[in-house]
Amino acid sequence: MLRFIFGRLLVLIPTFIGVSIIAFAFIRMLPGDPVMLMSGERVMAPERHAQIMAELGLDRPMYIQYFDYLVGLLQGDFGKSIISKRSVLTDFLTLFPATVELSFCAIVLAVALGIPAGVLAAVKRGTWLDQTIMGTALIGYSMPIFWWGLLLIIFFSGYLGWTPVSGRISLMYFFKPVTGFMLIDSLLSGQPGAFKSAVTYLILPTIVLATIPLAVIARQTRSAMLEVLGEDYVRTARSKGLSPFRVVGLHALRNAMIPVITTIGLQVGVLLAGAILTESIFSWPGIGKWMVDSVFKRDYAVVQGGLLLIAAVIMIVNLVVDVLYGLVNPRIRR
Amino acid sequence: MPLLEIQNLTVEFPTISGLFRAVDGVSLTCDTGEILSIVGESGSGKSVSMLALMGLLPSNARITADRMAFDGKDLLSLSARQRRTVIGKDMAMIFQEPMSSLNPCFTVGYQLGETLRLHMGLNRAERRTRSIELLKFVGIPAPEDRLGNYPHQMSGGMSQRVMIAMALACNPKLLIADEPTTALDVTIQAQILELLVRLQRENGMALVLITHDMGVVAETAERVQVQYAGQKVEEQPVSGLFRDPHHPYTAALLASLPERAVIGERLPSIPGVVPGQHDRPEGCLFSPRCTFATDLCRREVHEQGPDFGRALCNYPLRIGIPMGHPTLSVALAGEDA
Ligand SMILES: Nc1ncnc2c1ncn2[C@@H]1O[C@H](COP(=O)(O)OP(=O)(O)OP(=O)(O)O)[C@@H](O)[C@H]1O
Ligand code: SF4
Ligand SMILES: [Mg+2]
Numbered sequence: 115m116l117r118f119i120f121g122r123l124l125v126l127i128p129t130f131i132g133v134s135i136i137a138f139a140f141i142r143m144l145p146g147d148p149v150m151l152m153s154g155e156r157v158m159a160p161e162r163h164a165q166i167m168a169e170l171g172l173d174r175p176m177y178i179q180y181f182d183y184l185v186g187l188l189q190g191d192f193g194k195s196i197i198s199k200r201s202v203l204t205d206f207l208t209l210f211p212a213t214v215e216l217s218f219c220a221i222v223l224a225v226a227l228g229i230p231a232g233v234l235a236a237v238k239r240g241t242w243l244d245q246t247i248m249g250t251a252l253i254g255y256s257m258p259i260f261w262w263g264l265l266l267i268i269f270f271s272g273y274l275g276w277t278p279v280s281g282r283i284s285l286m287y288f289f290k291p292v293t294g295f296m297l298i299d300s301l302l303s304g305q306p307g308a309f310k311s312a313v314t315y316l317i318l319p320t321i322v323l324a325t326i327p328l329a330v331i332a333r334q335t336r337s338a339m340l341e342v343l344g345e346d347y348v349r350t351a352r353s354k355g356l357s358p359f360r361v362v363g364l365h366a367l368r369n370a371m372i373p374v375i376t377t378i379g380l381q382v383g384v385l386l387a388g389a390i391l392t393e394s395i396f397s398w399p400g401i402g403k404w405m406v407d408s409v410f411k412r413d414y415a416v417v418q419g420g421l422l423l424i425a426a427v428i429m430i431v432n433l434v435v436d437v438l439y440g441l442v443n444p445r446i447r448r
Numbered sequence: 449m450p451l452l453e454i455q456n457l458t459v460e461f462p463t464i465s466g467l468f469r470a471v472d473g474v475s476l477t478c479d480t481g482e483i484l485s486i487v488g489e490s491g492s493g494k495s496v497s498m499l500a501l502m503g504l505l506p507s508n509a510r511i512t513a514d515r516m517a518f519d520g521k522d523l524l525s526l527s528a529r530q531r532r533t534v535i536g537k538d539m540a541m542i543f544q545e546p547m548s549s550l551n552p553c554f555t556v557g558y559q560l561g562e563t564l565r566l567h568m569g570l571n572r573a574e575r576r577t578r579s580i581e582l583l584k585f586v587g588i589p590a591p592e593d594r595l596g597n598y599p600h601q602m603s604g605g606m607s608q609r610v611m612i613a614m615a616l617a618c619n620p621k622l623l624i625a626d627e628p629t630t631a632l633d634v635t636i637q638a639q640i641l642e643l644l645v646r647l648q649r650e651n652g653m654a655l656v657l658i659t660h661d662m663g664v665v666a667e668t669a670e671r672v673q674v675q676y677a678g679q680k681v682e683e684q685p686v687s688g689l690f691r692d693p694h695h696p697y698t699a700a701l702l703a704s705l706p707e708r709a710v711i712g713e714r715l716p717s718i719p720g721v722v723p724g725q726h727d728r729p730e731g732c733l734f735s736p737r738c739t740f741a742t743d744l745c746r747r748e749v750h751e752q753g754p755d756f757g758r759a760l761c762n763y764p765l766r767i768g769i770p771m772g773h774p775t776l777s778v779a780l781a782g783e784d785a
Contacts, residue, residue, distance in 0.1 A: 137663055258541060334634060347548065347551040347552070350614075351551065354535075355537060355563075356532070356562070357532065368553040369553055443553070445552060445600050
């Protein structure tokens with residue numbers, strides 16, 4: 115198993131270099147530059163502009179800038195924001211827990227609802243229940259996230275007034291972050307009502323972010339279950355006199371989970387992409403919003419460093435999924 | 449009262465082109481300590497009838513029977529929950545494909561132990577002891593080491609032994625073996641059959657052995673029931689069936705046995721195929737392939753009495769002569785004189 119993990123880590127190196135090039139090039143392909151955008155409405159004299167660019171080292175040839183960046187990376191230095199001068203890694207680590215908290219809640223919701231829904235649809239194949247579940251999943255899958263988020267805000271925040279619109283917790287509460295996870299910190303703070311407040315802020319973004327993974331997981335579970343339910347070993351399980359719950363929930367589901375786990379792993383990438391939109395809609399102070407803001411400001415260092423860190427997270431998650439996959443599927447275990 | 453009694457079992461599947469009758473009025477009995485064999489070509493409804501008995505058919509199957517009783521219980525009136533206390537315990541089944549019949553995600557020990565916990569309420573230690581005992585019983589070497597194996601680590605013959613051990617876990621009164629050796633190598637086939645017969649004797653249970661191999665029947669069973677296109681066409685003790693088959697289909701099956709073929713001659717095989725859903729004839733289902741078929745056969749068919757092995761035939765054979773046949777029996781009788 116250790117050799118397997120080590121081998122996978124080796125493969126990550128070229129991927130990492132590829133991502134670093136793409137991230138580096140992508141942000142520079144956008145029109146404008148950080149200095150121009152910093153100056154805002156005021157028109158800056160071309161000489162002054164050139165001078166600041168030179169101070170920032172952005173006037174040098176691309177390959178030298180990239181080489182510089184690479185050397186920094188090799189020393190574990192992800193660069194400094196051009197605008198705030200803060201370390202990209204520090205900002206990432208500060209903001210990342212907010213994204214993790216949101217993504218984690220979303221994936222938990224998607225798995226907790228998606229797997230039972232898919233199993234139910236497969237077991238009740240062809241009935242109105244199956245059609246309702248799969249119809250809903252299709253709608254969820256094709257829903258534009260932005261529109262869906264706004265719809266929920268209008269209804270639950272605007273019309274019903276149940277949930278707040280933006281942020282992570284009510285301004286009434288203030289405490290020093292310990293873990294960076296609001297649900298945990300609010301509990302640790304001991305302030306009455308803080309946890310409840312954090313939950314109400316989390317609900318809508320979680321639903322919005324979970325929607326697409328939920329639909330994908332439900333559909334994948336259904337099709338995996340349908341395949342597995344026709345297998346001989348499911349008939350064997352029934353021939354033992356086991357309850358339908360055990361036959362479906364243990365013998366069939368265990369096998370159906372093998373492809374579903376891969377799907378869930380792939381959803382993590384989708385989730386982080388979705389987090390960018392969701393965080394922007396709900397002003398959720400995570401890395402998604404951070405990236406969007408930085409792209410708008412053409413903060414080259416933040417975008418290229420941040421994207422690389424996000425890619426690293428996705429790659430690590432995929433590795434974890436592969437290991438998990440080996441644990442549920444004895445055929446590839448060593 | 450026999451251990452197992454089925455009367456007039458019919459199983460139909462809804463298909464896009466109407467109902468398909470996979471089993472058509474089959475009756476069967478099997479006693480404690482007896483080996484009953486069901487033979488027939490592929491598609492003759494052997495598996496479906498036994499799966500119906502076990503309650504393992506998909507829910508869209510329509511099952512009707514005049515009577516279906518096992519061990520004094522009327523299976524037709526049992527709820528699904530009550531039936532689950534019988535199957536896997538007193539009535540167990542093993543299948544054609546041992547490799548795919550074991551769950552790839554669980555160890556042999558787990559899959560064996562599951563039955564022991566469910567039906568016998570054994571604790572962990574007792575389950576382990578009993579599992580080892582069972583694996584030893586079915587001839588698996590080093591059973592302690594096998595408990596932690598996953599199915600993909602075992603051969604087909606080994607898997608079938610594990611399936612048999614699982615089926616025998618609760619000392620069933622009836623074991624149904626659905627072509628248990630078809631998927632295995634020839635040498636392993638003989639070993640598994642030998643094992644089944646030995647276990648049947650030692651446990652004194654009833655064994656229903658489904659096969660399409662007359663050779664297997666000859667070696668193992670005491671009584672045979674021949675099925676064709678979902679119908680039972682004949683039943684006899686093995687010796688009687690091989691000596692004097694009463695149904696033309698049985699006779700043709702026996703004639704196609706390699707041992708019976710005359711050296712140097714081509715192996716006779718039955719021309720034509722088993723009728724499917726769309727080409728089911730009126731009257732006798734075997735008539736399109738039967739050398740003795742008459743207009744009467746194509747209109748209707750009658751079941752004979754016990755003297756003729758309840759053959760579903762208008763002109764049952766006696767030492768190869770179709771009795772009461774309008775043309776052939778007369779001609780043959782004439783030749784004799
Ligand atoms: N679930 C099902 N739905 C529709 N038709 C079915 C179903 N199961 C079996 N059949 C049909 O019923 C018929 C009888 O099948 P069965 O499996 O009992 O044959 P068999 O005698 O066991 O043959 P084999 O020797 O190939 O195992 C076949 O034509 C088969 O296609
Ligand atoms: S009823 Fe007629 S067609 Fe059918 S098996 Fe007997 S002789 Fe042949
Ligand atoms: Mg079969």
